[in-house]
Amino acid sequence: MAELIQTIEEGEDVFIDEEQSDESEDENAKSKQRIKQLKQQKKGFNKDFVFDADDVDTSLTMKAIMDSIHFKKHVARTSLDEKIAEVRKSRMIKNAHFNVSKTKDENKDVIEEEADATDSESELIVPKQDKIRIKKKKGAKDDDLEEEIRQNIKEKKVKLTIEGDISDEEFFASTPHWNPEMNFAEMNMSRPLLKGISAVNYITPTPIQQATIPVALLGKDICACAATGTGKTAAFMLPVLERLLFKPRLAPVTRVLCLVPTRELAIQVHSLTRQLAQFTDVQTCLAAGGLDLKSQEAALRQGPDVLIATPGRLIDHLHNTPSFQLDSVEILILDEADRMLDEFFAEQMTEIIKLCSANRQTMLFSATMTEQVNELAAVALKKPVKLFVNSNTEVAPYLRQEFIRIRPNKEGDREAIVAALCSRTFVTSVLMFTQTKKQAHRMHIVLGLLGLKVAELHGDLNQAQRLDGLEKFRSAEVDILVCTDLAARGLDISNVKTVINFTMPNTIKHYVHRVGRTARAGKTGRSVSLVGESERKMLKEIVKLAKNPVRSRLVPPAVIERYKTKLEELDPEVGSVLRMEIEEKELMKSEAQLSKGQRILQKNPSDPPPEKRNWFQTTIERETVRAERMLGVHSEAKPGKKRSKQKQNFIAPPKNAQERAAKELEKVQAFQMREKKRKRKPKRMRACYENPGPVKPTKQTKKASSFDAELTNTSSRAVKKFRANPSYEERKKFGIAKKQRKGSKFGGQRAK
CATH class of the missing domain: 3.40.50.300 (P-loop containing nucleotide triphosphate hydrolases)
Structure with missing residues (x-):
């Protein structure tokens, strides 16, 4: 039987349940709003998006640019610095395990050896100072050059x-x-x-x-x-x-x-x-x-x-x-x-x-x-x-130029000298230039294994890595930036103290741009260049054009040998870092191919193919121009013809520091030879007037006067000619040219 609803009698207390408070309604509204925001974020909507106001500062920073491009390029799983740190850590663990396995007596000897090793390492860091000698021009006097430079700057x-x-x-x-x-x-x-x-x-x-x-x-x-x-x-x-x-x-x-x-x-x-x-x-x-x-x-x-x-x-x-x-x-x-x-x-x-x-x-x-x-x-x-405002090959006024001579058959010492300079003398704000991208990458690994903070900048890196290394160097997170000529043009990096040239650049104008990264805006700076026997001609031109005295730096031979031995010991570790990079690249390549295959399978056959981007040159023209401009054996390819892979000779990679330095110098020499060949080519004829260069004044010859032809020449030379015997030409003209006999004073026959 259904229960009946009871009526309320008079005098009976009634208990009324309280309604839900406004706080619970607010919580429900907030939860709904949160769910809506999550859905919008999944669709790609940014909740922090706001429209720029007119009075907002629109100044662009390097960090903002980097944040905007990080999503575009695939970032490597581990950076090069992390690989170097991993190799150094494994080396330290290996050395510690080797020391622990020794007996107590042997440990005493090991401690003494470690003390000697630490002494040698301290000598690596603080050895004798390098000798610096001023190179003077021929015929130059010991004048106060700094006062002259300041006067030139003041005149403007x-x-x-x-x-x-x-x-x-x-x-x-x-x-x-x-x-x-x-x-x-x-x-x-x-x-x-x-x-x-x-x-x-x-x-x-x-x-x-x-x-x-x-x-x-x-x-x-x-x-x-x-x-x-x-x-x-x-x-x-x-x-x-x-x-x-x-x-x-x-x-x-x-x-x-x-x-x-x-x-x-x-x-x-x-x-x-x-x-x-x-x-x-x-x-x-x-x-x-x-x-x-x-x-x-x-x-x-x-x-x-x-x-x-x-x-x-x-x-x-x-x-x-x-x-x-x-x-x-x-x-x-x-x-x-x-x-x-x-x-x-x-x-x-x-x-x-x-x-x-x-x-x-x-x-x-x-x-x-x-x-x-x-x-x-x-x-x-x-x-x-x-x-x-300045001459064509003029460097900054407060730049101190130094050069280190590389003796013949000692080209392999370049890496050891650079490592010694970066470890002993120039420890902060150093910009190092190399000729090739491979050498820049190797120097990054070598200096990193020596415990230095290094970054690199060249064309083999993607844009995110390039800007990341540049920003780290600007913010002083790293002390050394190893780069190619990519960083030699126009970059304004504040507080660059030293520029080191691993090899001399292609031309003097390239040298001006390289050393121009320091001593900017009236500040002082230093450039240190390694000069071999094949580069002395450029050094002479630089000394000739320099307004400040040029100095020669001498690194002690004992220091060079010590660092050379150290780098030879690090060769296996450099190889292990390079192998780790190759393995990671192959893994990323295989993942990219797998993702490409998945996209092809998921693609609808009815969809139109993506449009290809156009270029003003065809593929053959672009490859031909690129082959003509490559240095070395690649430039031997004739334009318009493809080289067969069978005829290409395999070029073995350099095995030691001597071969690596020779490869760097070979690039410079190939560029210089091509520049000379280009200058010998005849210039294109143009309809407009071109500068022919300075015109040399021609000697004006005086016209022969008819007065001399009508009258007799009375000069001393003519009178002497008439007083003397006739010459051989005159005798030949009149048909009496005979050899003069010995003993006869005149050309005629002896009297009978």
Whole structure:
């Protein structure tokens, strides 16, 4: 029987259950919101995403760039430093286990040996100091050179001509006068730019900035040359930003294109540009290799005002990104112009300049100028203004240049000498240059096994690894950065104390750029170069051009032998690190192939194939050009013909330090031979006038006067001729040429 609902009688107490509180409702709402956020995160939505406000500082840092590219490249399972640490740890465990297995009596001997070993290691670290000797020029006097250098810097005069470079007065426009006492406030800059200049702590403009900014504001073409570390980036970016502030904003278009040779330099120029323009509405964009391609395409579609790019990635966007053209470019800037116009970028630069607008302002900047820059100036520039603050091969004024002589048949000592220098003398902020990527990688391993903090920078690394090593060196996490010529162009790394050249570079201009990484912006620095017998010719030219006294450093032979023995003991460990890298690469390669196969199996057959990216050259043309520019045996391939794999001779890798050093020198010599061969080729004929060079004055011969023909010559020589007997030529002319007999005074016959 169903229960009946009871009625409430009078006077009966009623108990009412309390309703759920508002706190439980809030908890339910929060849980629902949390579930919604998790679903959005799974879909790729970032909960921390906010729109940039107008007053937000848009300055770009190297760390932000690295954070944006880490997801793009596959990161190795373990870094090289971790492999080196693992090998060193196994060595220490092995030595400790060997010592423990000894008896007590033997342990005493071992302790004594270890004491001797520690003494020897202390000698490795603090031995006798290297001897330094000043190399003087022939005929030089012991003058106060430092006072002369300071006087030259104080004068800040712009040289209007330079030997061996562009010097045609008819081709170049006249250089306007400028005031060396001018500051940024007197250059008619807008207040937002002056605020950005003060934000980057620029106080007094450098000579190249004082000479360039007023001319660039007039819209004239410029060909400028200044020493490394003198602020060329701000010299061409400040007038560009000033002109952009007064351009119409009807439609977003790209008006300025800045081309740089390397990715690291592009990031540096982009960072400085955004810092200078942080109080303006000028939009900048970075298009460099190694960074995310899709985000660059999206930024280019919006039409940024300034585009900083490398040539390869720019051509990629021109042929594959819709609605992006260079027709609207009004200003073209070539930073490190001589590097941009050399053989490696020749075809790419021709393609880019062809696609640019004809009515543009072109500015060339570099620390060294070459014949290729002369050719471009003759073709692409219109009455350019030449601003040469420094000579073509002038190093920084406060740079101390030192050289270490490598004796004949001692080329294998280079690694030991460099290890001794980095362990004993130069222990912090050292930038080391090598000729090849393999040698840079090996020196990273060797110095790491010696217990030094090292990083490397070369083309075999992906962009994340390159920026990671550069950032570690900038933040002083590592003391030594081993790199190739990739880091020799334009990189502004503060507080670099020493530059070490494992071998001398290809040319003097490469040497100027290498040693220009130190002694920047008026600071002091040191360069130490190892010079062999085949490199003495370049050393003589450097000593001849040097304004400061050049010094010769002598490392004690005992120290070299000690480090040489130490490196020979580390050879097995170097080999084990290299094997670990090879195994890891093979594992990653197999995983990539497996993931590729899975994508192919999961792909729908009806889906269209992915579009291939276009390039302005065919594959055969690109491979042919690449084969022609490779040094060594690879350059023997004829253009247009593929080399058969059967005819290729196997080249054994170098076994010892002597062979490795010989390989480095072989690359330098091959480059120099190719440069000489290129200079001997006849130049291309052009319709425009080229600089023929200085014209030698010809000797003007006086015309024979008719007065001398009519009258008799009365000179002393003529009178002597008439007084003497007739000459052999005269006798031959009249048919009486006979040999004069002995004893006869005259040429006639003896009287009977």
